[in-house]
Amino acid sequence: VADFACRQGLAGLEFAHGIPGTVGGAVCMNAGAYGGEMAQVVREATLLLPEEGIRTLTGAEMAFGYRRSFLTDHPDAVVLRAEFQLSPGDPAAIRGRMKELLEKRRASQPLEFPSAGSTFKRPEGYYAGTLIDQCGLKGLTVGGAQVSEKHAGFVINRGGATCADVKELIRRIQERVFAQAGVRLEPEVRIID
Numbered sequence: 774v775a776d777f778a779c780r781q782g783l784a785g786l787e788f789a790h791g792i793p794g795t796v797g798g799a800v801c802m803n804a805g806a807y808g809g810e811m812a813q814v815v816r817e818a819t820l821l822l823p824e825e826g827i828r829t830l831t832g833a834e835m836a837f838g839y840r841r842s843f844l845t846d847h848p849d850a851v852v853l854r855a856e857f858q859l860s861p862g863d864p865a866a867i868r869g870r871m872k873e874l875l876e877k878r879r880a881s882q883p884l885e886f887p888s889a890g891s892t893f894k895r896p897e898g899y900y901a902g903t904l905i906d907q908c909g910l911k912g913l914t915v916g917g918a919q920v921s922e923k924h925a926g927f928v929i930n931r932g933g934a935t936c937a938d939v940k941e942l943i944r945r946i947q948e949r950v951f952a953q954a955g956v957r958l959e960p961e962v963r964i965i966d
Contacts, residue, residue, distance in 0.1 A: 891927060
């Protein structure tokens, strides 16, 4: 969507370029990076709510917060459509900003391995990756899942990782960080059993 907006000369989604996932998932969790987030650009979202049917909510009614929205309180809802409020811009300048942010990602994130992106929410007053690193967990491996050696906030698939491997690694990270730092890490990724 960020690439499409760029080709149309529409600015505002540059931050989203390179975030793994779908538009629906991004709206649900208020995905964001580098100072931008979906709350800044979602004008409205049309949802399918099991109890109510189809309903359109404004951006304000979506009750966006840090990695949350109306949808996190209604996990059975489905995003059918999202309308973005973007600004006219020069496609070359927009592409330049997207390239700049992608280079930042490449320099600091393990993009060379499959992952679901940042594994944990940022705990208040801390950075999850820094806490995990300070607890000596970079490189910790369960099966094919590993705490990235490039950025400890990412659980990556080194090859053949199962869901059970990833869940166990997340559990071990949470346990160790709480034991050593007294901070409870909450997953940013949603695991549906």
